[in-house]
Every structure is written in C-alpha cells, then in structure tokens.
Amino acid sequence: MTETEQHSIMKFGTIAIIGRPNVGKSTLLNRLLEQKIAIVSDKPQTTRTRILGIVHVPGAQIALLDTPGLHKPQHLLNRRMVRTTVEVLEEADILYVLMDTTSSPGPGDLLVIDHVKGAVRKRPRPVILVLNKVDLVNKLKLLPVMEIYARLFAWTDVVPVSAETGDNVDRLLSVTVAHLSEGDAAYDADTVTDQSMRTLASEMIREKILHQTYEEVPYSVAVEIDEFVEEGKLARISATVLVERESHKAILIGKHGERLKAVGTDARREMEQIFGMKVYLQLWVKVREAWREDEHALTELGY
Numbered sequence: 041m042t043e044t045e046q047h048s049i050m051k052f053g054t055i056a057i058i059g060r061p062n063v064g065k066s067t068l069l070n071r072l073l074e075q076k077i078a079i080v081s082d083k084p085q086t087t088r089t090r091i092l093g094i095v096h097v098p099g100a101q102i103a104l105l106d107t108p109g110l111h112k113p114q115h116l117l118n119r120r121m122v123r124t125t126v127e128v129l130e131e132a133d134i135l136y137v138l139m140d141t142t143s144s145p146g147p148g149d150l151l152v153i154d155h156v157k158g159a160v161r162k163r164p165r166p167v168i169l170v171l172n173k174v175d176l177v178n179k180l181k182l183l184p185v186m187e188i189y190a191r192l193f194a195w196t197d198v199v200p201v202s203a204e205t206g207d208n209v210d211r212l213l214s215v216t217v218a219h220l221s222e223g224d225a226a227y228d229a230d231t232v233t234d235q236s237m238r239t240l241a242s243e244m245i246r247e248k249i250l251h252q253t254y255e256e257v258p259y260s261v262a263v264e265i266d267e268f269v270e271e272g273k274l275a276r277i278s279a280t281v282l283v284e285r286e287s288h289k290a291i292l293i294g295k296h297g298e299r300l301k302a303v304g305t306d307a308r309r310e311m312e313q314i315f316g317m318k319v320y321l322q323l324w325v326k327v328r329e330a331w332r333e334d335e336h337a338l339t340e341l342g343y
C-alpha cells in the first residue's frame with residue numbers, strides 16, 4: 041500500500057433527488073449511474089417509490105435517492121408517494137432540486153421549493169439547484185433563467201445539465217463530492233441499487249405500458265410479479281397487470297391482443313438486455329377497482 045492510499049479519506053453521503061413530476065429525476069439517476077435502474081416516461085408520476093442508486097467514484101460513495109415527483113395528491117397512492125418523497129427529503133445529507141429549464145418556475149416548482157425550505161429549516165444542508173433539459177434551450181436564455189431561480193432560494197450551487205445527453209453531469213458530480221463529509225462507505229464496491237430483479241421486472245413492464253397508453257390508463261396500472269424463476273440462463277416470469285376498469289383492460293389488451301403483445305415484447309427485450317438472461321414472459325390483465333385507494337392493495341404492491 042502506498043502512502044497516499046494509506047491516508048486516503050473516504051467520503052460518503054446520501055442525496056435526495058427532488059422535483060415536480062416529469063422534470064427528469066429518474067433520467068438523471070440513470071445517467072449518473074451509467075445504467076438504467078429507474079423507469080422513465082413522458083407521463084408525470086412515473087416513479088412511485090424511493091429508488092436507491094450508488095455512484096462509486098475514487099475516494100467517495102454517493103447514495104442517490106430518486107423520489108416520486110412532489111404534487112398535490114388526489115388518491116391514497118399519491119399521498120403515499122408524496123410521503124415517501126418527504127421522508128427522503130428529511131433524511132438526505134444533500135438535496136438536488138431538479139427544475140425543467142424549458143419552462144419558467146410554476147406553482148408545482150414553488151410547491152417543491154416550499155418543501156425544501158421546510159426541510160432545510162429543520163436541518164440546514166447543501167441544496168443544489170439542477171437546471172435540467174438544457175439541451176432544449178438556447179444557451180443565451182440560461183443566464184436569465186438562472187437569475188429567476190436565484191430569487192426564489194439561496195441555492196448552495198446551481199448546475200445546468202442535460203440528463204438526457206449527459207451534458208455537464210460530470211460537473212454535478214464534482215460539485216457533489218466537494219460537499220460530501222468524511223465517512224465510511226456504506227455499500228460494497230459492486231452494489232449499484234437496492235432494486236431486486238423482481239422489482240426491476242415489474243417496473244420495466246409498467247414502463248412499456250406507460251409508453252403505449254394515454255390519458256387515465258397509465259395512472260390506473262400496477263404490475264405484480266406472480267412468478268420469477270431462474271433456470272440457469274433463463275428467467276420465467278409471470279406478471280399480472282392491474283387496472284381499475286374494464287375499459288382500461290380493453291385498451292391495454294388492444295385489438296386482437298396487439299397492444300399487450302407489444303408491451304410484452306418490449307419488456308422482455310429490455311429484461312434480457314439488463315439481466316443478461318433469456319426471458320420467458322407471460323402477462324395477465326386483471327381489473328381491481330379503485331386499487332389506488334386501497335390501503336391493503338397498496339401495501340401488497342410495495343407502495
């Protein structure tokens with residue numbers, strides 16, 4: 041062991057990724073990890089749970105916590121989602137507050153800032169404003185946008201990024217490492233996430249449904265894995281897709297079962313790539329009325 045290695049100090053910290061729905065929190069998590077562990081879609085309220093991803097850099101370990109977008113909840117499911125986010129917000133060492141640079145701060149963003157103010161009042165911490173989706177805005181517009189945000193909160197740092205292209209995320213990482221405290225690494229060097237293969241499988245199915253359905257359907261969907269059996273290099277997966285209405289079931293299945301088949305094919309392909317195994321996937325669709333208001337169903341589904 042060399043002198044420097046012997047005296048090298050490990051840094052560790054937990055980071056909450058906070059923002060209104062659809063600003064790109066999960067895209068950023070995947071980008072920072074350089075692999076996909078969180079599903080992404082153009083529909084708001086994609087993420088429903090806390091998702092841990094661990095970034096390992098020389099001398100530091102960063103535990104990122106992706107969260108459901110903060111919003112005004114209308115169902116019990118949404119109340120639980122917001123509660124999850126508030127818990128993460130309270131416990132994390134550093135906060136990333138994500139905003140979508142393509143629009144001016146609106147009521148949804150102000151709600152986020154209110155939550156952040158409350159959390160920081162209880163326990164002061166570095167709060168990094170991450171202005172996302174800069175690939176979609178003219179660089180000349182960035183400075184005026186930054187000035188608008190500067191008036192809303194005393195940010196510790198402001199880092200414009202594109203989670204989609206990866207532009208400037210290395211800078212976000214270096215700013216983050218600078219704020220980490222000394223501490224022992226909490227995870228093994230090869231641990232990347234706390235998501236089980238079962239959870240990843242169910243989320244990938246849900247993501248493909250979000251990509252292929254519209255209006256009420258994406259919100260009325262939950263996926264339960266009934267069976268996940270590994271046989272050497274093959275995974276046999278059977279899953280039930282819950283929807284709230286017969287009409288949603290008809291839409292999801294599609295004419296001659298075409299939509300469900302497309303969902304299954306897309307999900308299977310991605311699982312095969314991510315798990316590095318051959319996947320045999322069976323999907324069933326079941327109506328479970330008002331599961332989003334059902335305490336018991338929500339707990340069973342892991343929400």
Ligand SMILES: Nc1nc2c(ncn2[C@@H]2O[C@H](COP(=O)(O)OP(=O)(O)OP(=O)(O)O)[C@@H](O)[C@H]2O)c(=O)[nH]1
Nearest residue numbers: 061062063064065066067081085086087109203204
């Ligand atoms: N152009 C562009 N699109 C982005 C960027 N980051 C995210 N997106 C897109 O924005 C949409 C929402 O991304 P998500 O990562 O699911 O957003 P989220 O904040 O996790 O959303 P919720 O889970 O619903 O709270 C998706 O269509 C992404 O592809 C970016 O930097 N640039």
Ligand SMILES: [Mg+2]
Nearest residue numbers: 065066086087
């Ligand atoms: Mg998300």
